Amino acid sequence: MKYVYSGKTKDVYELEDGNYLLKFKDDVTGEDGVFDPGANSVGLSIEGAGKAGLKLSQFFFEKLKEQNIPTHFVDANIKEKEMKVVPATVFGQGLEVICRFRAVGSFLRRYGRYAKEGQHLDSFVEVTLKDDERGDPPIGRDALHMLGILTKEEYGILKNLTKVISQVIKDELAKKGIELYDIKLEFGRNENDQIILIDEISGGNMRAYKDGEYVHPLELEKLLLGPSPVTITK
Structure with missing residues (x-):
């Protein structure tokens, strides 16, 4: 290799x-x-x-x-x-797509004037550019299209896939009494230009709580799959 x-x-x-x-x-x-x-x-x-x-x-x-x-x-x-x-292949130089079920983290920091901590959100999808130098800025559908990163149609596919995938993960965690607050996903295009989920799906990509207590990312594997x-x- x-x-x-x-x-x-x-x-x-x-x-x-x-x-x-x-x-x-x-x-x-x-x-x-x-x-x-x-x-x-x-x-x-x-x-x-x-x-x-x-x-x-x-x-x-x-x-x-x-x-x-x-x-x-x-x-x-x-x-x-x-x-x-x-x-x-990634979109542009990389996108991160976040699905939010509760108001925490950067969402709360930005919209704290209107949102309450832990407030329920309806599978809110947010896209950010992977750009460490600029703090991974959020970007909307129209700007993504105008900058040639992805088309409006692709944005719709991306948003729908994010909601479906996030709900699958949320449901699996719920089976163990764990609530998913938010999750970060990454997507790309395969050789047929189909939009697919890439990277990993691990504890480091999500915020989860059990009995009102934050679950450390490395504890998720133990709770779901056994001691590690x-x-x-x-």
Whole structure:
């Protein structure tokens, strides 16, 4: 296989069959040794983080496959912390799509004059540009179209897929008494220009609560799939 690049939490390789291999790392984002899924740099290493993220991703991707929802997932090797995916191109230099079921995080910071913390939201979909330098600014349908990032029709597909996928994940968490507050997804186009879900679906991509208490991202894998001890090394 051919090395392509190293991301914050995964290394990417191109395989001989034309697919790609994502090797999950134990590095996680954060600052000053404190884990933060929203941070823009690697802050520490948590033993077991890569495997936990991959196990959750495999679990959710297989649930989506059962419902014929298009994704880049092919298969996974948990022992080697590897996920095989089909090639995909991102929109522009990358978009993040957030589905919000409650008012928390950046939504509350922006709209706190009108929204109350924890207020129920009706699967609100928000798109942001992946741009660390500019703080990942939100962007609307018309601007995305005018800037040539995606068409208005593609935006409609993206929005609908986000709602459907997020509801599937929300329902799976609810089976374990966990409530999904919001989730961040990424999409791309496959070789047939079909819009598909890409990247991973792990605890670091979502905010979830159980019995009114915030669930640490790395605890989600244990709650859903069984115990998975981790060791933190700064």
